[in-house]
Amino acid sequence: MHVDARTSENNTLIEGDICIVGAGAAGITLALQFLNTRVKVILLEGGGFEYEPAMQDLYRGKNAGLPYYSLESSRLHYFGGTTGHWAGYCSEYDEIDFTKRDWVPDSGWPLSRTDLDPYYQKASDILELQTSMPDAGTMKSSLPFDTNVLRNKMWYFSPPVRFGKKYRNAIVNAENIILYTYANVTNIVANDTVSSVTELTVKNLAGKEHRVRAKKFVLACCAIQNARLLLASNGQSKKGLGNDYDLVGRHFMEHLEMNAADLFLPRPLSLDLYRLQFFYTKSRAELALTEIRQRELQVLNGTVALDPVEVKEEKGGTGENAGGGDTRQDPAASLKGWEEAEKYYESGKYLKENFNRTRQFMFFARMEQSPNPSSRIILDTERDALGMPRVVLDWKLTSLEKRSYRKLIETIGVACGITGTGRVRLHEWLHDENDVSWPEHLAGGWHHMGTTRMHVNNKAGVVNENCKVHGIDNLYIAGSSCFPTAGSANPTYTIVAMTLRLADHLKL
């Protein structure tokens, strides 16, 4: 069932068993787990079904730290959320991503990779992934590196599933799920002891205000907005809900994604295992350090994709450079860029033959950001059109990210030397090992994580191992804001897996 909250009578009381705030990958996944059950689900989406600048403007904020994308362009504010412009990259988090690493402050999850494995399997269906290994012929094209040092980390490619399109009918037609669009939560109201949520305040630009009551509430509106909502709900608790220990909004993390080096081959090699053709490739490998070598070098987890240099000269990219306009700052240009990139790749002009003919590859390297309490979201004094304080992002990195980048590339460069594969040249921003600054083209993967981090101890985390906010018995959080560390892989696959795990917990 669907209700446009702009058309509801003002001050409507909406009631259900579970209220999910946000209809993106996490929110829709969670709602679907209760499909055709006796649980009455209220799914609140701030936007409508299409992109609207006025909705997007509610996400506008300021960047006070390292250069970053405009906040209103980095998330989509409509049904389906940011899956409306994601590229479909999926890979499981590695076992080491969940472990406590002495050289990574605040690392360690209260669950293991094994705990998540069954949920990854189920998530692969939701994301339409084919997670089987490539055929034997493709596997033979693996680079001949020492497997004690380097490994092939597999990535799987969603078509990509646009949640807003794929799951709209299932949600709207469900008898036990009521989707409210144009229902922006502006406040969370708790009981007198602030130990339980009693209701949410919902507003929209049509001037309507409603209340939502449920037994359980789940925030699933992205890492920035989850933190913003908790911080802004400060009527009863001055520092905001779940923020007794000043953790909400801290530990904001991204995945760094930057060209880092070039590989020169004396002769073309068959490297099909590493090849990506958008909309054709179902899986491919990227190079990564083994867990043993990560521990020896005391570095973060990262991966390196091999991009043939010729491809770099073609139009397309991952959508960030296509479409004209300033895609880092303008949300409309960003969306248009992704759509144009899709058309381009779907056209099949994607240099099918070049990969195995080229003798030069660019290393496109992804690196996790270490948890850093100084990298954070705070509330601004400026308010949006609904009266909500806007956010300020103070994005900060440490020297560990830079050193990890360099060590990863160095290790691959040495492996190329040992095997006679070729030679590697670091890009200039990595030349000086003593330089901890970041270049102008510093770029993240548009991934936001960590702002309501998970920890069994309420002094070290906002949510517990079941994603329940510490100290509040019926408030949960879904999505990457709960991630204690960023891992090396893009977050969507793990967001969906973690949400499935949360659904199981909520069903108990």
Added chain:
Amino acid sequence: MERRRFVILALAGSAAASLPLSQCGSGSSDNRPDLLYSLIGKSKTIQIGKAYIDRFPSEADPKKLTALISATLNEQPDSPVNVRIQNEFRNGNVVIINGWILSVTEARQSALYYLNSLS
């Protein structure tokens, strides 16, 4: 074979007499680090060589460089030169010059190539 020729050329002159007989070739005058040269060409190889000398000015002497290269390569006289360079990578005898991740020997070869290009 090309690598062997390079070594001979690198050692041309003062140190040639110290070479093991197995490394001697036809005596071509084409003096260069083969693999690197084949990947990036003359001018960039020279740039690397110059950068190496800038970083290690004490080695800005063809005779000294020749001796250093000879000493390293002669540690494994029965192996082809490319294998010896691969072993240098394996043993961590690596240097980064202008961002290039190189074995020390091939970096010195580049430096020698640069110095020879000046004359």
